[in-house]
Amino acid sequence: DAGVIQSPRHEVTEMGQEVTLRCKPISGHNSLFWYRQTMMRGLELLIYFNNNVPIDDSGMPEDRFSAKMPNASFSTLKIQPSEPRDSAVYFCASSRDRGNTEAFFGQGTRLTVV
Amino acid sequence: GENVEQHPSTLSVQEGDSAVIKCTYSDSASNYFPWYKQELGKGPQLIIDIRSNVGEKKDQRIAVTLNKTAKHFSLHITETQPEDSAVYFCAAPFGYKLSFGAGTTVTVRA
Numbered sequence: 001d002a003g004v005i006q007s008p009r010h011e012v013t014e015m016g017q018e019v020t021l022r023c024k025p026i027s028g029h030n031s032l033f034w035y036r037q038t039m040m041r042g043l044e045l046l047i048y049f050n051n052n053v054p055i056d057d058s059g060m061p062e063d064r065f066s067a068k069m070p071n072a073s074f075s076t077l078k079i080q081p082s083e084p085r086d087s088a089v090y091f092c093a094s095s096r097d098r099g100n101t102e103a104f105f106g107q108g109t110r111l112t113v114v
Numbered sequence: 115g116e117n118v119e120q121h122p123s124t125l126s127v128q129e130g131d132s133a134v135i136k137c138t139y140s141d142s143a144s145n146y147f148p149w150y151k152q153e154l155g156k157g158p159q160l161i162i163d164i165r166s167n168v169g170e171k172k173d174q175r176i177a178v179t180l181n182k183t184a185k186h187f188s189l190h191i192t193e194t195q196p197e198d199s200a201v202y203f204c205a206a207p208f209g210y211k212l213s214f215g216a217g218t219t220v221t222v223r224a
Contacts, residue, residue, distance in 0.1 A: 004157075031210070043158075043203065043214040055210065091157050100146035100207045105157030 006092050006106035013113055018080040021109045023092030024073055033103065034067055034077050035091040043091075049075065082113045116141045116208030120215025128223050133191040135218045137204035140185070144206045147180060147187045152201045152217075161202075162189070194222045 005024040013019050025032050032049040047057040049069045057067070064083070069075040079086055089110050093103040117140040127133045139147075145166040150158035164171045164178045164187065171178050175194075180187040191198055199222045204215040 033212075042216045045211055048210060050210070093157075102148065102160045102163065103212060105150075105159065107155075108157050 004092055004094055004104050004106035006090075006109050008109060009107060010110045011112070013082055013111075015083055015113055016081045017113075018078065019082045019086075019111060019113075021077040021090050021092075021111070023075045023077070023106060025075070025092070025094030026104055027073065029094035029096050029104070030072075031095045031097060031103075032069060032075055033093045033095075034075070035093060035105075037089045037091060037108070046077070046090075079111075082111075084113045087112050116144060116206050116211070116213040118204060118206050118213045118215045120204050120218060122218060123216065124219045124221070126221045126223060127194050129194055129196065131194055133189075133194055133198070133220055133222075135189045135202055135204070135220075136186060137188070137206075137215050138184075138186040139206040139213075141206065141208055142182075142185065144208070146207050147178070148205050148212070149176075149178060149189050150203045150205065150214075152203065154200075158203055191220075194220075196222050196224055198222050 007022045030051050034046040036044045046059045047067045048055050052069045067077045089108045091105050091108045093105045095101050095103045120137045148163035151161045152158040162173050162178050164180050175192050177190045201217045201219050203217050205212045
C-alpha cells in the first residue's frame, strides 16, 4: 500500500480564497482523522470520521472549516474563506480502528495564506 | 478529555549516549500508548507502542516503559545516532481520539 496520500503537498493562497485539501486513506481503514500542526498549538485533532460518517467535529475551529468523506477512499478539508492564521501543516491520518490502534499519517499539506 | 504532558521539550545528546523522554496522562482508562517520530517535512510515524497489560517493550535501540499506577510512560533511545534526530510525540487515547503530547525535539550531536 502507498500509505495515506495527501494533496497538494504545498499550497499558497491569498486571504479570502477557498482552499481544498485532499486525502486518500489506506484501503481497509475505517477511521480517518484530520489534524492541524502549528508551533504554538502542536497537533490538534480537527475532525474524525468512522465508516465515512463524521463522528466528532468539535475541533474544527470555525464555520469556515468543513470536511467531507463521500466514500471510504477519499476525504476533503475545505477552508472558505481562508485567513492568514489558518497557515499550518494539515495532516490526514487513518487507522483500522479507533484511538487504540496505530494511526498512519500522510505527508501533510503545508498551507500558507498570505 | 485526555491531557498528555511531555517533557522535555528539547533534548540534545552526544552520539552514542541515551535519550529519555517522559509523558504523563490523566485518563486512567487509557490502555494504549504509542510513540511517534516526526522527521522534517514528513508526517509522524509510529516507532513503538505499548499496551497496558505490559510494563516494558523493546525494539532494538528503543524501549518504552509504562507505570499505570503513576500514569506515566517513557521512551528510551540507547546508543543514539544522528538519524535519531527528530521530533518525538507521545500519545494516549481518549475514546476514539489520540491526544498527543507537545513533542520533544531531539538533537544528536556528532
